[in-house]
Amino acid sequence: MHCASCSTLIDKLVGQEPGVTAIKTSYGAERTIVDFDESKTSLAKIDALINKLGYDLVRPDEASTTIEEEEGKEVRQIMLARRRVIASFVLSAPIILYYMLIHMFNVTHVHEFFDFVNAAAPTFSGTDFVSQGAYATRYFFWTVAQPLKVALSLFMDVSNPPFRIDLNYIYWILSTPIQFVIGWTFYRNAFTAIRVGAANMDVLVALGTSAAYFYSAIGFLFFNIDHPFWESSAALLSFILLGRYFEAVAKGRASAAIKELLKLEAKEAHVLRDGREETVPIDALRVGDIIVVRPGEKFPVDGTIIEGEGHVDEKVVTGESYPVKKKIGDEVIGATINQEGLIKFRAGKVGKDTLLNQIVRMVEEAQASQAPIQNLVDKISEYFVPAVIVLAIFVFAGWVFIGALPFRTGLMRMIAVLVISCPCAMGLATPTALIVGIGRATKFGIILKGGDALEKAYRVGSIVFDKTGTITLGEPTVTDFLMVSDAMHEGHATYLAAVAEHGSEHPLAHAIVRKQKAQGEVHTPKEFQAVPGFGVRAVVEGEEVHIGNEAFMKSLNIDTNAHQSTLERLQGEAKTVVFLAVKKRLTALIAMRDDIKPFAKDAIMALKKMGKEIIMITGDNQKTADAIAYEVGIDRVMAQVLPEDKATAIKKLQSEGKKVAMVGDGINDAPALAQADLGIAIGSGTDVAIETGEVILVKDDLRDVVTAIQLSGKTIKKVWQNLFWAFVYNVVAIPIAGGIHLLVTQSSLGVPAEWVVSLRGALGGAGRIFYNFSQATLRPEIAGFAMAFSSVSVVLNSLLLKRYTPPIERTAAKE
C-alpha cells in the first residue's frame, strides 16, 4: 500500500460489495479484516476487486510466517523503496541543488552550458549570511565546472563554443524519468482511484506534479517562460518517495513484536517416519506425525504426549513461571521447552493452527485496527481532494471570467493551487507518528495493540494495579518460622510441614516446600487431604500434621488466641501467616511474604508525579493489602475483592467519571482488563492477557506502565503537531497560490489597498517585503518548493520520537 488513502479506497470499494458486512483495512500493517456472507459473495470476488485496485490479497493461510520469509519480504520492500529513492535523488539532485542554492542565496542564474563552464571564479562580495552563501554556491559551481572545462577543451574551443546548449534541456532529460518511470506508481494509483470514484491522495500528487512538469516542459519548449520549475516536480516526487521509504522502515519496527513472537518457535523437529528419526523443518510437519523432543529442546507444534514424561517450561506461552509436569495423554504447546526426559508426542495442530500462531494473528489483527484520529484524517483527505479540484476550477474561472484577466493568468494560478495542495504532508502526519511511536514502544518491550490503545493511554486518569503478580512477584517466600512448642526442633518441624504441603498446588505450599528443599529432602506424605480455603491435613512418618489458617485451627479446636498479637504484627508487615499443628498441638507460626517487585515503587511514584490516581485492588485481607500499599506509596486500596468482582470495582470507578486503566497479570484479571478503558497486561503474554489487554508489557517491569503512558502522550502530541503544520500550511498557502488574498490586499485590480500602503510605511524595511508579498501571488515554483518542504518536515518531526528514552530508564542507566 502506498499511502493512507489507499486503505480508505479498499474499504470503500469492497464495502460496497453486497454480502460484505464489515471491512477494516490498515495502511500501517498492510492488513485488511473482512466480514462477509459467503452465500452472497466469495473471497475470490473480493480478491478480484482488490486486484482491480492494484493490490494483491494475501490470505493468512497462504501467508508465509516463518521468520525468514517475513523478514525477507520486508527487506525486499524496503530495498525496493530505497532503490527508488536513490534513483530519484540521483536524477533530481543536480536540479534540486542548483535551484535551491540559487533561490536561497539569490545567485545569478546562468542557463547556458558554456556560460556555466566559463564562469569566472567568484569574488567575495560581503560578510553577511546570504553573501557568504552565494560565494560558497558560486565557488561550488565553479569547482564543478573546471573538470568539464578541461575535458571539453580537448574537443573544442571552450571560450568560443561552436554551439550553445540551454541547461534546461539537461533538467528536462533528468526530470522526465522521475515523472514517468519512478513516479509511475502515482499515476497508476491515481487512475485506479478515479475509476472507483475515490479521492485518493495520489490523485493530487499526480495532478500537482504533472501540472508542474507540463507547465515547465511546454513553457520552456514553446513559450520561453522565465521559470521552468523542474525542481518542483522532481523534488516533490523524490521527497514523497523518501517519506514512504522512511515509513517502510518505521513499519518494519512496528512488526518487530510479531517477529519476536515468531522467534520463539522451534525451527526443526525430529519426526519418526517408518521407524526412523528424521530432522525436518517445522513447515513439513503434518497432523498425526510422531515427534521426538529431547531435554532442552522446544516442542515444535501443539500435540499430545504418547510416550515419556517430564517437566515442561510453558512460560513463553502461558506466562506460568513454574515448569509443569506432563505425562502420557497431556497436551503440550508448541514453543514451550522440554526440561527433562525424552518425550514423544503426536502432532495435533500444525502451521497456522498452533497456539503461538493464533497469538501472532491476534497481534496482527490488533495492529490492523486504526486509531480514531487516523479515520478523521482519512475522512478529511477524502473531502479535501475534491474541494481542491473545485477550488482550482473556481480560481481559474474567477480570474479569467470575472476578473477578466488573460487566460494564462488564470492557468498559472490554477497550477499553483494544484501544486501546493498535494495533501501528502497531511497523509503522512498520523501514520508516521503512530508507527514510529508504536515501534519505539516495542523497543522497550511494550506491545501496543493498535493506534487505538496509543490514543487512549495518555488520557487515563486512574490506574488500578492488581496486587498479586503485578505489584508483588506472585511467588511468596517463607520469612518467619516461629516455634511455639518445645516438642521438637525447628528443622524437624520444617521437614514435617514441607512433606505435608508437598502434595498441594497452593503457592503458599510451594513456598514452604522450597524452604525445605534448600536444606534437604522432601518426601511424599502417606496420606494427604487438602481442605480448600483452609489448609491441608497429612500423615508424615506416622504423625498427623495440619497446616492452615486461623479458621482451620478453630475447626480443629486448637486455640490460637495466645498468639494473636504476633499474628497481627506479622500481618502488619504484609505477611500471610499459617499455623502448623502436629498431633493437633500448635507447633509453629509460618509467615510468608510475597515480595514487592523491583522498581514497583519507582513506577508508582513516577505515575503519581504525572498526576494519576493510583489504586490497588486485591483479594487479600485489608491489613496485608494496606501494608503493601503503604510500602509502595499507594493511597487507595480496594481489598478483599473477589476476582469476579474486580470488573465491578472498575465499573464503579468509571462511574465516578474517571478514565481507568487496569494493570494486571492476565488470568484472573481478564474481566477487569476488558472493563477498564485501557487494559495493561503484565507478563510475557498469557494467552488471556494478549486477548484482553490492549497494552502488553513483555518485560514484567512496572516502569513500562510509565513509559507506555508517556510515549502515548508524546506520540499523540506529535500527531497533532504534524496535522497542525500540514493543515496550516495548506490553509495559508492555497489562497495565496490562487491569488485570493488579492481580494483583501488590493482595493481594485493592481491597486494596493490603503491598509497595505499604510502598513508598509509603518513597518520600515520589513514593510517593503510585506508589501511585495501582499501584491504578488505564490508563484508555482515557490509553491512546489514549499510543498516538498512540508512533507519532509512532517516526516522528520515524527522521526524525532525515536529519540524518546523513558526518563525512568535514563535515571536507572545513570545509577
Added chain:
Amino acid sequence: MNKFILLLIVGITVVLAGVGYRLFLIPESSKPVETGKVVEVTIIAKKNEWRFKPEDIVINQGDRIIATVVNEDDYDHGFAIDAYGISQRMPAKSTVTVEFVATRPGDFQYYCSVPCGEGDIDGEHRDHFDMIGTIKVNQLVGIH
C-alpha cells in the same frame, strides 16, 4: 455517483457559468477593453544595476503593448507581470518581446522573476528584489 463525474459536472458548470457571465452579465466597468491602439515600449535591464529602465510606464486602458525587453547582463533575468500572466525568460545578453493588451486599469508591477544576485551601484546596494517597475494603466474615459 463517481466523485469525479460529479467534479467534472461542477467544473463544466462553473466554466460555462463563467463564460456566460463574461459574455452577458459583466458590468461595463469590468469589461476588458481593446482599442486597437499600439504602444511600443523598450525596457532595459541595465547592466549590473539591478534596475529596469524605465521604472514607470503610463499607458491607457485598451492599449496593445509591445514591449522590447533587453537584458544587458551576462546572466539571466526574467520579466513578469502577475496580473497579465506574463513570465518570460531573458537569457544573458538577449532581447525578448512581450506583447499584451492592457484590458484592465490599475497599477501593475513588472519585476525580475529569476534570482540574479546583488551589487553596489553608485554607493547604493541593490539586488534582485529591487528590479521592480510599475505599469500604470489609466482608465479609459467614457467607460463607466
